[in-house]
Amino acid sequence: MSDHGEQTSEHQPTFRYSATLAQDIELRWQDRWDADGTFEAPNPAGPLADAGRLADYGDKLFVLDMFPYPSGAGLHVGHPLGYIGTDVYSRFKRMTGHNVLYTMGFDAFGLPAEQYAVQTGQHPAITTDANVANMRRQLRRLGLSHDRRRSISTTDPEYYRWTQWIFTQIFNAWYDTEQERARPIAELIDEFASWRRATPDGTPWDALSPDARRRMIDDHRLAYVSDAPVNWCPGLGTVVANEEVTADGRSDRGNFPVFKRNMRQWMMRITAYADRLIDDLDLLDWSDAIITMQRNWIGRSHGARVDFASAVGPITVFTTRPDTLFGATFMVLAPEHPLVDQLTTADQADAVADYRRQAAAKKDADRQDDTREKSGVPTGSTATNPLTGEEIPVWIADYVLMGYGTGAIMAVPCGDQRDFEFARRFGLPIPAIQEPPATWFAERDIEPSLDTATWPEAFVGDAPYVNSANASLVLDGVGSVNEGKAMTTAWLAEHGLGEPTVTYKLRDWLFSRQRYWGEPFPIVYDDAGNPYPLPDSMLPVQLPDTDSFSPRTFDADDEFSNPESPLDRLTEWVNVTLDLGDGPKTYRRDTNVMPQWAGSCWYELRYLDPTNADRFVDPSVEQYWMGPRTDVRPDHPGGVDLYVGGVEHAVLHLLYARFWHKVLYDLGHLSSKEPYARLFNQGYILANAFKDERGIYVDAFSVTEADGHWYHDGNEVTREWGKMGKSLKNAVSPDEMYDAYGADTLRLYEMAMGPLDASRPWETRDVVGMYRFLQRLWRTMVDESTGRSIVSDDVADEETRRLLHRTIDIVRTEMDALRFNTAIAKLIELNNHVTKVVNANGSAPREVAEAMTLMAAPLVPHIAEELWSLLGHDDSLARHPFPVADPALLLDDEVEIPVQIRGKVKARIMVPADADEALITSIALADDKVIAALEGADPSTLRKVIVVPGRMVNLVP
RNA sequence: GCGGGCGUGGCGGAACUGGCAGACGCGCAGGAUUUAGGUUCCUGUUCUUCGGAGUGUGGGUUCGAGUCCCACCGCCCGCACCA
Known part of the structure; x- marks a missing residue:
């Protein structure tokens, strides 16, 4: 990093915004924020209550990061992406009148911390404390506006006391x-x-x-x-x-x-919570991707339970297609099914025992290997198809899993691909029970036929039933699967042979x-x-x-x-x-310990009331920060207002935490039904990684490029993408960035790289762009040789004021929507314009300088506080109102709009902002370029004229 | 195989409900400052045969498509014999 550092030299002005100056400013403001308790958020009750500030700060807002494991390696620049995002948002929200709860804790129990301790031979408590201290230092240096009073570590006995208490609550509860x-x-x-x-x-x-x-x-x-x-x-x-x-x-x-x-x-x-965990997903403002993953993990299927009579009693199956019961020509049980012993006949005993032994020896991995060729053996017994009365053979096969449904299935080979493959393999009959449409046959290039021997695969979908009738149930001719299901289920219920039921993939949580x-x-x-x-x-x-x-x-x-x-x-x-x-x-x-997820199942609740010695959280405090917000939507479930973290916790932490929260809600300890009302998944910072010919990663920072190839020590290496990290030898530490540019530049670069939810590659050489912007921002307000403000009390010119207010309008919108990259682009545009004003007049107008400082503050808080102070303010700007755009300045008198001929832009014209269609058309038709482009066509004979007032004109001759 | 998402300059990425494609930054080129390099500043920068062409490919809807629809290609993520 030496070629980026040491920006100060004797040639530079004393007060240029250099890495050294940035560091001086940053450390000073970080100390002052701590000393003043600037980011402390008052509670409505308890030890952290402060009625005066509570009234002053405005509406509550709870912003939460997924807290980190304090690993020994410390942070790299990929870790704080989400933290910077939440900090910018929290700071913006404080300036728009919110009491923001924002802090950070440490998820310090669990395997990673223990394995690290085992490696180093030190007690985990010692290494954990040291790692927490190091991460706290690195995070503080970023200028994150945490309320430090609320920070917790899951390993603190005062914290896990309540984790244990919640366990006893769960132990002492049952589900009605x-x-x-x-x-x-x-x-x-x-x-x-x-x-x-x-x-x-x-x-x-x-x-x-x-x-x-x-x-x-x-x-x-x-x-x-x-x-x-x-x-x-x-x-x-x-x-x-x-x-x-x-x-x-x-x-x-x-x-x-x-x-x-x-x-x-x-x-x-x-x-017990499977249904509520699925149904309440509808109340959450989460991405479709995560909601789908949770829904799939819980895996709710609606279907029917059907009893097949056998010599040893009923065999119960679960099916999602009861309508295909007429086509059930055999049954398959999981090898571990409890009825297998009784069903196995003497002459099948050896084959069944062999097969069961093989299945048991197989690991789950082998059982789902790539070939997936069906295997199985008959038990020798039969069961009765309840609709046809036929005796059908009972097999065992490992494609039926004991852990799902009832561990037994009815096999309908013409309507289920797995059963189809199994029947083909073992020569079992495949009678057709639906007549597939002509298109189905055409797509498979075969003649329509009910002889399934010609079929390449099973048919799944709506099609009229055939061969599906007995004395009291006739499906033949029915064309809809849903109708067929309803008719069959009703018949089964009437005859006491089955009933509608629901099954889930979710299993109980091994704790x-x-x-x-x-x-x-x-x-x-x-x-x-x-x-x-x-x-x-x-x-x-x-x-x-x-x-x-x-x-x-x-x-x-x-x-x-x-x-x-x-x-x-x-x-x-x-x-x-x-x-x-x-x-x-x-x-x-009990000599077990809880899994690493336990501490993260409720940590957001302890942030609310971290010093409460009598309860895990005071009910009125929980109600204030996390209670349902019917102002947002009538069925708002309550919970954290914004939760930011990686997508890797889609089914682990997020499912477990929702479960605990719901138990605590049911037992009357909480007013919120869900822990996280809104979830935002930030992307990852990726970095190039390089492998040599042996496939071993080499230090990414000593790789050089020539003619599109990469070399390390003279040997060619291959490039690949990867998450930044120690194992890929491509990690960049935030400390390096602090030394070379300062924390504000690092923050700004990470926010400007792209949208917060997208993964993007780290490019150290790109960081300098944001550094240059901060230097220019500094220079619009500060004399580089004296360090004094050059802001004047002159009134800004009209053009500058209009640009300022358009910028304010957009920046407010973009920050509110977490689109910091576009907000930054607008601030740079404004500053580039103001630079020209300063070059012309020698000073920036105060109204512009102050607004620009306030708008930059959430992104680059240290330099903004310093500028604010140089502009003559004694107080921190952390809660100064964010600039508000004057609507009058957002509307121009005249606007430039494009004129299209047949949809192609041919000219641009100036029209009054409030011009109507007729006026715009007449101005367009009078334009020289338009006349030329119309090539003499008579304007009165235009086939079509489309005018979008204020936007564009399209002429079609 | 099933489900979800994404393809825009040399690179990261802009483009609101269909309405000026390429904002902003990097890089690159030229210039100024400097003994010089670096730094900083200014100008230019999609391609072009200067007519135009252009958002993975082919088609469609529309006065108008990066944006909507269909098919295909490529990449990423999740689930994976779930009856």
């Missing part, structure tokens, strides 16, 4: 499917005990043993211990959630193999991890292994200090290893004597 909300578990016990609610198996409450009662209650809790298939990752030494497993069956952290194993683990009943660096569970077990939540008075359960924080990991492929939590080893901590209300007893602590 009639009222469609979570309720305290005590109310369920009360309903069972008082006969208002029947117990699941009908046994009277009084007749149940205490253990049976406990089991029944525990089965209803929203946080529960379950012995179920989970994702075991030996390479990480822990189990992980479905959302943390990639499509090819590996961990998203570390890329280790993941195995399905039955283990006893904590689960959260997020599936425990066998690691050290996370929140301990606020749970202890008695001698019988029953869990007890700890009362509020015993929180927080502090993470015990130890040297052996490193988890036990295994050979990544050692499927049959078993997790060992680091906390298990700390026997003095694990075994405790507590009085939980019935006298002191010995208990064992």
Whole structure:
């Protein structure tokens, strides 16, 4: 960076806006903002209340960044893109009369922090604290207008005390499917005990043993211990959630193999909220892309449950196409289906056992390999198609998944591509039950026929049914799938063989991890292994200090290893004597920790009331900052006004946080139904990365270009795009930019590069453009040799005033819409014009200089504060009203409009701004160029004249 | 395969509900300042055979299309045997 730095030399004027001067200005204002508490946002109640400032600052606005992991590598210039965006927006909103809550915390628990600590051999608490301190320094140097009083770290016991408290709330809650909300578990016990609610198996409450009662209650809790298939990752030494497993069956952290194993683990009943998590997406101002991803992840399908009679009892399937039931010619069960043992006949026993063993040995990854050739074996048994009465064979195959629907399907080979392939492979019959339209055959280049042997694939869509009738249900001739579904479902319900039902892809959330660096569970077990939540008075359960924080990991492929939590080893901590209300007893602590997502499920709520020792957040404070805003829309769900972050959290953090928020809402702790009313996904900063012939990344900053090729140490290297980062050896640190140009230039460059939601390549050489602009802005108001203001009290000329007010008008609009790149372009245009005025007159008019300073302030706050002070103001401009355009100056008396002949621009004419069609036409027809372009055509015979007043004229001869 | 998004100068990107394509910045070229380089400033910069042509390709709607519709090509993202 040395060729960018050292801008000051003896040739330069003393008060030129150089990197050194910028640094001096920036550090000075950062200190002053802190000293004055400039960005502290008052609360309506509690320790941070300030009624006077609350009244002064205006409407509330909660602006939130996705908080970072404090990794050891520190920041590169890609990280703060979103933070700069939210800071500019927050500063703009303060100047337009808003009380803005804007702060930053640290998501410091979790695997990355722990792995870093393991690498360096230092306790995670020490490395985490150091990393947090370093990131705080780097972020402060950017001039972000955070309310520092509200900053939190998820690893602070005063914070995770409440994470644990929320866990006990969830543990002590159940989901009432009639009222469609979570309720305290005590109310369920009360309903069972008082006969208002029947117990699941009908046994009277009084007749149940205490253990049976406990089991029944525990089965209803929203946080529960379950012995179920989970994702075991030996390479990480822990189990992980479905959302943390990639499509090819590996961990998203570390890329280790993941195995399905039955283990006893904590689960959260997020599936109870599946419908609300989908339905409430309609209330959110989020991008369609993220909404679609959440909807797909939850995966709600409407269909029907159908019972097929068999010798061992009914086999229940789920189908989205009950209308095709007449075409069901066989059934397929997942290999793990519980009825397989009973269904398997003696002569199929060996084949079935073999197949099940193969399927079990396959990892998820192999089960969805690229060939996807169908495999399976018959069980030897049959079941009865309820519509046709036919006996159809029952197979097992691994293309049917135990984890979705009922783990069994009815196979309709003519109407489902997978069933079609399976039937072809094993020579099973494929009767047609719909007559596809002629176009379907034409597109596949075959003759229309109901003989499916000629079909290349299954038919899916609307078409008249054939061969679909029994004594009491006739679909033949019906042309609509929806109608067919309705008729079949009604028939099934009438005969007690099925009913409409809904199924989901979403599974319950695996919530425990066998690691050290996370929140301990606020749970202890008695001698019988029953869990007890700890009362509020015993929180927080502090993470015990130890040297052996490193988890036990295994050979990544050692499927049959078993997790060992680091906390298990700390026997003095694990075994405790507590009085939980019935006298002191010995208990064992839960030795799992929570997943890294726990702390980020509610951090925005703690920002609201960070020092409250009695509650996680004061209700009136939550109501003020996050309550529903019916002024925005009648069904506004409440929540953060603007949430900015990367798209990578589309289904992890954003789903979990919505779930917790809804539980807390149901239990009456919150007024907002959703945590994040508006979500904005910022893009990434990309950078070139270079690989040598071995495929190893080389230092991107020592690569040179010649004739369109790139060289490193004389060897040619290949270029590719990538996210900026250490692993690609292309990271640029913000510290380098501070030294070379200052923080304001870096901020301005990142905002000017392009729209905030687009990813864009970093080009260090482009940064100088914004630096030059700030130098020119400085020079329009400051004498470079004396450092004094050159602003005059002269009135600006008409042209300048009109340009100023047009600029104000546009900049306000663009900043409000987060389009900072275009706002910056307009400010540069204005400043370029003012530069000419200064060159001509020796000074800039005050009204222009002040407005320009205020407009630049959200983007480049340090230089703006300095200029504001040089212009004679004592106070910070942080809450000075943003300039307002004078409508009278937005309208010109005369405007230039283009004249088109047949849609091509041939001339430009000046017309009065309020000219009507007739006047514009006559002016256009009198123009020399127009007359020439019409080539003698008589104006009175024009076929068409289109006039858009104030915009353009189009003449068609 | 299914779903979503995007293709504009040498580069990053502008262009409101269809109405002057290429704002602003980088780079490049020329000039001024400077002993010189760098810095800073000024001017020019889509291509062009100077008629025009031009927003990935081909078609359509329209007085008028980067913008709307259809097909295709290319790139990016998500999901992936979900019954």
